[in-house]
Amino acid sequence: MTERDGVAKLTRVADIATAEDAGLMPPPRRAGSGTYPAITARGGRTLHDVTTSARHAIEQPTGIARLTPRSAAAERAARELRQVMGRFATGVTVVTTVHRDTIHGMTANAFLSVSLRPPLVLVSLGRCRMSEMLPRTGRYGISVLASDQEHFAAHFAGQRVSPVDPSFAWHGELPLLDGALAHVGCKVIDVHPAGDHVLWIGEVEHLWHRDGEPLLFYTGRFGTLADVSDRAGGR
Numbered sequence: 672m673t674e675r676d677g678v679a680k681l682t683r684v685a686d687i688a689t690a691e692d693a694g695l696m697p698p699p700r701r702a703g704s705g706t707y708p709a710i711t712a713r714g715g716r717t718l719h720d721v722t723t724s725a726r727h728a729i730e731q732p733t734g735i736a737r738l739t740p741r742s743a744a745a746e747r748a749a750r751e752l753r754q755v756m757g758r759f760a761t762g763v764t765v766v767t768t769v770h771r772d773t774i775h776g777m778t779a780n781a782f783l784s785v786s787l788r789p790p791l792v793l794v795s796l797g798r799c800r801m802s803e804m805l806p807r808t809g810r811y812g813i814s815v816l817a818s819d820q821e822h823f824a825a826h827f828a829g830q831r832v833s834p835v836d837p838s839f840a841w842h843g844e845l846p847l848l849d850g851a852l853a854h855v856g857c858k859v860i861d862v863h864p865a866g867d868h869v870l871w872i873g874e875v876e877h878l879w880h881r882d883g884e885p886l887l888f889y890t891g892r893f894g895t896l897a898d899v900s901d902r903a904g905g906r
């Protein structure tokens with residue numbers, strides 16, 4: 672059990688211990704091999720193919736590269752990028768997926784609309800358990816959090832256990848967080864490795880929304896519209 676298992680409805684998957692976790696480069700995986708189902712994606716590739724290439728991207732750098740200390744300049748640049756991007760106020764979502772009766776959720780703000788016709792969205796994921804699960808499930812849900820759901824944002828980011836159990840609305844086999852402002856249900860149709868993240872493109876299969884106040888994320892902190900405008904004013 673991990674911290675986020677504190678709720679009965681949210682069973683977490685067991686840690687997937689791999690050579691990768693031990694800092695070793697895994698053996699190259701042949702297309703079509705491995706344990707993931709071959710779900711057909713756009714362009715004739717299977718979901719297995721696209722997620723395998725994404726996985727290899729995530730697994731870079733190799734074990735050897737990991738032994739090399741990151742340069743101070745690269746670390747400074749990463750810190751600065753984080754600070755600059757922190758000025759880009761965003762909403763907050765919880766990405767959900769389910770595999771063998773196990774619901775997994777994670778907080779993400781790198782979510783955006785990609786195309787209206789066809790309807791496509793994406794979420795950008797770094798190394799996380801969600802990235803391990805999506806190749807198996809092939810679908811993810813996005814719940815856009817309301818201002819009174821900060822506890823869930825912290826919970827699904829692994830920061831602190833929510834005092835309130837999350838409950839889920841189901842669309843087909845996809846769980847979406849109750850109390851959210853909007854729901855998007857998607858089928859993964861493509862993945863694009865990008866540096867230390869992978870962009871998971873989803874074709875929209877389900878949409879729902881209601882009126883309400885959003886939860887925001889700005890300068891590394893959660894807030895409401897009122898909080899953020901105070902912070903922007905330097906108070």
Ligand SMILES: Cc1cc2nc3c(=O)[nH]c(=O)nc-3n(C[C@H](O)[C@H](O)[C@H](O)COP(=O)(O)O)c2cc1C
Nearest residue numbers: 777778779780781795796797799800801828829888
């Ligand atoms: C406000 C906020 C936004 C986040 N956005 C992202 C994101 O867009 N992509 C990502 O990979 N991690 C993001 N994270 C970090 C993940 O929520 C965190 O690493 C989580 O523990 C991953 O869950 P998992 O490894 O159990 O799947 C965010 C965290 C917070 C607090």
